[in-house]
Amino acid sequence: MVMGLLDGKTALITGVANRWSIATGIARKFHEHGARLAFIYQGERVKDEVEKLAAELGGAKSYSCDVTSDEALAQLADCVRRDYGKLDALVHSIAFVNKEDLAGKVFKTSRAGFSLALDISSYSLIALVNALVDVLSDGASVMALTYLGSTAIIPNYNIAGISKAALESIVRYLAFDLGERGIRVNAISAGPISTASSRQVKDFKSLLGKVEAAAPLHRNVTTEDIGNTAVYLASDLSKAVTADVHFVDSGYHAMGMFPEPASS
Numbered sequence: 457m458v459m460g461l462l463d464g465k466t467a468l469i470t471g472v473a474n475r476w477s478i479a480t481g482i483a484r485k486f487h488e489h490g491a492r493l494a495f496i497y498q499g500e501r502v503k504d505e506v507e508k509l510a511a512e513l514g515g516a517k518s519y520s521c522d523v524t525s526d527e528a529l530a531q532l533a534d535c536v537r538r539d540y541g542k543l544d545a546l547v548h549s550i551a552f553v554n555k556e557d558l559a560g561k562v563f564k565t566s567r568a569g570f571s572l573a574l575d576i577s578s579y580s581l582i583a584l585v586n587a588l589v590d591v592l593s594d595g596a597s598v599m600a601l602t603y604l605g606s607t608a609i610i611p612n613y614n615i616a617g618i619s620k621a622a623l624e625s626i627v628r629y630l631a632f633d634l635g636e637r638g639i640r641v642n643a644i645s646a647g648p649i650s651t652a653s654s655r656q657v658k659d660f661k662s663l664l665g666k667v668e669a670a671a672p673l674h675r676n677v678t679t680e681d682i683g684n685t686a687v688y689l690a691s692d693l694s695k696a697v698t699a700d701v702h703f704v705d706s707g708y709h710a711m712g713m714f715p716e717p718a719s720s
């Protein structure tokens with residue numbers, strides 16, 4: 457156990473699918489910093505994995521919840537209220553895009569594929585906050601995971617980037633809605649990390665090499681790096697920070713031109 461920046465705080469973590477998930481890295485760091493945790497999982501496919509992690513991290517409770525279901529979200533709110541009383545942090549680490557929409561031309565995206573991507577990857581933040589707003593304590597911290605593809609063209613990220621643009625805008629509007637209660641809403645823009653979701657993006661692996669070559673820090677980021685920033689955002693250290701998109705990407709987002717690779 458290191459310094460307990462989150463001692464006495466309760467956090468609901470969404471988006472754990474397996475040990476590579478960004479949400480897993482965040483949950484581990486929250487636990488190290490003393491937070492009491494709760495998880496949701498999307499269906500039976502990932503239930504065992506999430507329950508195993510929850511048991512390891514202080515015997516946290518986990519609830520089945522598909523964020524496309526308003527009924528499931530209402531049930532989640534009841535369970536959290538009953539079992540925890542209040543939440544001091546909410547981590548949104550959820551995205552989904554049909555694989556065929558993660559390659560090729562954006563103008564080929566179907567209406568159904570667009571709706572699905574935006575529903576799960578963007579609207580779900582509104583839906584989660586709406587369901588849990590009474591359980592969130594005054595001064596709570598809400599955070600969502602985003603990516604540079606929201607504002608810059610990342611080939612093949614396509615509709616995922618468009619859904620991240622919506623997500624980042626939602627973060628700002630929710631920050632305004634909830635600011636009067638001292639509740640903060642921010643996004644962490646993570647550099648590429650190999651996970652079940654990111655591997656669906658065509659040529660994803662090439663992004664990792666590009667970041668390492670061009671980013672000021674010349675390395676890729678890890679789920680621990682994201683977890684450390686999430687701890688800061690959930691803690692009182694960031695209590696004047698809201699409506700922000702905070703990059704954790706080795707500085708890659710700031711590059712305007714890429715140096716030639718060093719010749720050997």
Ligand SMILES: NC(=O)c1ccc[n+]([C@@H]2O[C@H](COP(=O)([O-])OP(=O)(O)OC[C@H]3O[C@@H](n4cnc5c(N)ncnc54)[C@H](O)[C@@H]3O)[C@@H](O)[C@H]2O)c1
Binds near residue numbers: 470472498548601646
């Ligand atoms: N991996 C990266 O390179 C990267 C970079 C920047 C941002 N992100 C974002 O980080 C977040 C987490 O992704 P990840 O890379 O850890 O991948 P992941 O596949 O491990 O996590 C995605 C999670 O979304 C959940 N999910 C999908 N549909 C859901 C639904 N209907 N209801 C409830 N949960 C649902 C999945 O169960 C899974 O746990 C996503 O928002 C992703 O866009 C990832």
